[in-house]
Amino acid sequence: MKNWRHQLGIIIPVLVVAGLVLWPVITGNNLNRETSFTILKAIALASSLNILLGYTGYVSFGHIVFYGFGGYVGLYFVNEQGWSIWTGILVGGIASGLLAFLLGKAILRLRGAYFALATIGINEAMKAFANNFDLFGGPIGMVLNFSVYKAYGGAAKALSMTFFIMAGLTFAALIISHFVRTSKFGLGLLAIRENEDAAEVMGVVTPDAKTWAYVLSAIIPGMVGVLFFFKNGHVEPPLAFPLNSSIELLVMVMLGGLGTVLGPILGAFAYQGMRGYLVTSDFFKDIQLSVSGVVLLLIVLFIPAGAVGWLRRRIPALRRVLA
Amino acid sequence: MQQLNLLLTSLPDGILLGFVFGLAAMGLALIWGVMNVINLSHGPIIALGMFGTFIFFIRLGIHPYLGIFLVAILGLLLGVFIYFTAVHRVINSPHLSSLMATFAVNMIIIGIGTAVFTTSPYNVDFNMGSFRLGSTTILGTRLIAALFAILFTGGLYLFLYKTRPGKYIRAVTNNRAAAELMGVPSTRILALSFGFGTMLAAVSGGLIATFFPFSILSGSGYELKSFVISVLGGLGNPIGALIGGLILGVLEGIIPSFLETSWVPVIEFALFIVILLVRPTGLFGVKR
Numbered sequence: 105m106k107n108w109r110h111q112l113g114i115i116i117p118v119l120v121v122a123g124l125v126l127w128p129v130i131t132g133n134n135l136n137r138e139t140s141f142t143i144l145k146a147i148a149l150a151s152s153l154n155i156l157l158g159y160t161g162y163v164s165f166g167h168i169v170f171y172g173f174g175g176y177v178g179l180y181f182v183n184e185q186g187w188s189i190w191t192g193i194l195v196g197g198i199a200s201g202l203l204a205f206l207l208g209k210a211i212l213r214l215r216g217a218y219f220a221l222a223t224i225g226i227n228e229a230m231k232a233f234a235n236n237f238d239l240f241g242g243p244i245g246m247v248l249n250f251s252v253y254k255a256y257g258g259a260a261k262a263l264s265m266t267f268f269i270m271a272g273l274t275f276a277a278l279i280i281s282h283f284v285r286t287s288k289f290g291l292g293l294l295a296i297r298e299n300e301d302a303a304e305v306m307g308v309v310t311p312d313a314k315t316w317a318y319v320l321s322a323i324i325p326g327m328v329g330v331l332f333f334f335k336n337g338h339v340e341p342p343l344a345f346p347l348n349s350s351i352e353l354l355v356m357v358m359l360g361g362l363g364t365v366l367g368p369i370l371g372a373f374a375y376q377g378m379r380g381y382l383v384t385s386d387f388f389k390d391i392q393l394s395v396s397g398v399v400l401l402l403i404v405l406f407i408p409a410g411a412v413g414w415l416r417r418r419i420p421a422l423r424r425v426l427a
Numbered sequence: 428m429q430q431l432n433l434l435l436t437s438l439p440d441g442i443l444l445g446f447v448f449g450l451a452a453m454g455l456a457l458i459w460g461v462m463n464v465i466n467l468s469h470g471p472i473i474a475l476g477m478f479g480t481f482i483f484f485i486r487l488g489i490h491p492y493l494g495i496f497l498v499a500i501l502g503l504l505l506g507v508f509i510y511f512t513a514v515h516r517v518i519n520s521p522h523l524s525s526l527m528a529t530f531a532v533n534m535i536i537i538g539i540g541t542a543v544f545t546t547s548p549y550n551v552d553f554n555m556g557s558f559r560l561g562s563t564t565i566l567g568t569r570l571i572a573a574l575f576a577i578l579f580t581g582g583l584y585l586f587l588y589k590t591r592p593g594k595y596i597r598a599v600t601n602n603r604a605a606a607e608l609m610g611v612p613s614t615r616i617l618a619l620s621f622g623f624g625t626m627l628a629a630v631s632g633g634l635i636a637t638f639f640p641f642s643i644l645s646g647s648g649y650e651l652k653s654f655v656i657s658v659l660g661g662l663g664n665p666i667g668a669l670i671g672g673l674i675l676g677v678l679e680g681i682i683p684s685f686l687e688t689s690w691v692p693v694i695e696f697a698l699f700i701v702i703l704l705v706r707p708t709g710l711f712g713v714k715r
Contacts, residue, residue: 157523161521163522163523163526165526210700210704211700211703211704213704214703214704214707216522217459217463217465217522217526218662218703218707220465220522220526221465221654221658221703222700222703222704224651224654225654225655225696225699225700225703226696226700228651228692228696229692229693229696229697229699229700231692232689232690232692232693232696233693235689235692236687236689236690236693243689347647351467351530354523354526354527354530355527355530358523358527362523390541390542391538391539391541391542392538393534393535393537393538393541394534394535394537394538394539394542395538396534396538397531397532397533397534397535397538398531398535400527400530400531400534401512401513401528401531401532401535404517404524404527404528404531405513405516405517405528408517408520408524
């Protein structure tokens with residue numbers, strides 16, 4: 105029984121996400137399922153980003169590139185080659201991981217803002233490339249052949265299936281995040297975050313550790329991309345590589361708390377919830393972006409550690425519970 | 428031969444635009460150089476400059492080239508205001524904080540701008556005629572915009588090298604702690620530099636508005652261009668940014684003569700990444 109106390113760091117996040125998955129299942133409401141899907145997607149992406157951003161301390165502004173690239177590759181195989189969605193997701197994840205590996209070898213040498221700038225450049229270069237790449241349909245993108253859904257028992261069935269796959273991917277992201285945080289590898293990443301040169305002196309092979317952190321943070325977004333575009337039915341360059349969504353992910357991680365497992369979950373909840381409220385409210389809908397901006401600014405200026413970091417500092421008893 | 432002709436027609440235009448883009452990038456590079464902050468509100472401020480020209484000219488009937496000075500003053504004040512509300516508290520924090528803070532400003536401006544102007548495109552109906560140069564036609568508005576860009580660059584250069592506040596700015600760029608010990612009022616200088624950065628962005632936006640249609644969202648494209656340019660010219664090297672702008676303008680003029688135009692951004696961003704990797708101080712950057 106002593107053991108589960110140590111595992112609280114993963115139990116609470118898993119319970120939160122499980123609740124989110126069960127909510128539409130219990131209410132049986134399709135609208136709730138869509139809301140839940142959006143939040144799950146945000147959690148999976150933000151948790152993945154957190155491995156690089158929160159643990160390793162590298163600011164990736166263009167993380168959405170892995171989502172878009174994986175999505176494109178996966179959808180290409182599902183749509184044009186007739187592969188199943190399962191292998192499509194797998195291929196998308198592998199493609200994104202491979203891209204991250206190659207990119208990581210090159211750009212992870214850059215530090216601080218230079219790295220952030222390079223990731224913006226990569227996202228934009230990729231978007232412009234997809235615009236010109238005929239295999240991926242150029243500027244029009246790819247439209248999923250409707251008959252693809254037949255293999256999964258029609259569009260409605262396929263839609264509910266994507267929800268559960270999304271849930272599975274979110275759990276996978278959480279578990280990766282937790283294991284990285286508690287492993288020796290993760291300790292090395294945290295050391296890099298605090299002081300890269302000192303970490304190297306202490307025996308962390310920083311180029312390798314950074315590259316693997318980058319790869320780990322890229323795989324799940326690639327898979328989510330395939331799933332989302334499969335559900336969405338089509339993919340086009342602006343949809344696949346939206347720089348703004350990339351920054352929204354940073355906002356979520358920042359809101360919840362950098363470098364914690366629970367943080368990105370809370371951040372995704374809070375951000376999507378706030379956005380959902382602002383977009384639909386009569387009073388705020390015209391200036392919803394400004395209100396989000398003000399909230400973000402206040403958090404950056406006054407609670408830079410995010411919700412989880414703030415709670416941990418204020419209430420020491422929570423330090424065991426919130427990881 | 429046909430390609431050479433195409434090159435000759437598109438090159439002068441590219442160069443003229445390059446000056447204006449370089450002016451915007453100069454603002455970004457100045458802020459980066461002085462305080463190590465990447466200003467993510469750069470794009471919306473360019474867009475605000477565009478709307479500045481629009482309002483002064485269409486609504487108030489002020490001549491655009493007179494209005495540009497009003498845009499400059501407002502841009503300077505806005506920058507100082509942004510500095511004290513959003514940037515000052517995070518100036519010594521890790522990069523993520525200042526990136527997020529300026530991005531929050533970006534969201535606020537775009538949100539208010541969308542509410543006021545909607546996202547539909549605007550156009551300043553303004554014409555300065557055109558003249559022929561060999562086989563190519565040059566629009567008067569673009570030539571004057573390029574001249575204004577050179578004027579503002581020259582002004583900035585004189586300010587940085589000949590006046591006391593300008594020397595303070597360069598001192599803070601070099602080493603803020605040492606400058607403070609020498610009695611430089613660093614907070615005021617940082618605010619002033621941020622103001623100059625946004626001023627240059629707003630002015631370039633105001634100039635662009637005289638020949639391109641625009642919306643409140645069109646700033647982001649120019650912001651990305653500014654990133655590329657300031658990396659070409661060396662982040663933190665404002666004068667180099669003008670040369671970076673010229674290089675970009677020339678590239679945009681040359682590439683379409685042997686590749687489809689849609690490949691231009693691919694090459695630009697690939698170049699951007701390569702330069703970041705090989706020479707992060709830029710082509711003309713000094714070692715920091």
